[in-house]
Amino acid sequence: MSIQHTVVFRLIAEEGSQAERDFLETARETLTAIPGVMEFTVKRQVSPKSGMGWQFSMAFADQDVYEGYNTHPAHVGFVATHWEPEVAAFQEYDFVTA
């Protein structure tokens, strides 16, 4: 069963800044190049009921592919080099068809 992996997050960088654009572009380039990543999307979170500003969403064919992504050096490197220093807050959710 395929899994939709999502994360909503708020950047330290100001909205509309070059740092924001750089982060989103680096994320897209890095994460979509990892084997098994499907349907990668970047969306703005616009509900005033949440303080998060962005969402990444991607799909994996199954749990094994998802674990391969999590442990892939490109993902681990992105987390250490960009995610941890540049993200102020985040929450992950993974969805499967009921």
Place this chain on the structure above:
Amino acid sequence: MSIQHTVVFRLIAEEGSQAERDFLETARETLTAIPGVMEFTVKRQVSPKSGMGWQFSMAFADQDVYEGYNTHPAHVGFVATHWEPEVAAFQEYDFVTA
């Protein structure tokens, strides 16, 4: 611009219970009958990094249609009669294409 309205939530009812099935079925029947609700989905939230168990997602053509949904008597009634007494925790997020 279309808006994806989502809510992740945890029910008071036990997983696999009849009360859980009833809640999900009532929600689907009630909410999908409201004008302007598109692409309604019910998914399980399976990440151990969140305590939420379910997600509803739907799309609206624009903000006016979304507001019409929020104030529609069927939505208001569902919130009062089912959502408030049966949902233990929830978080809304709305997404638009970046």
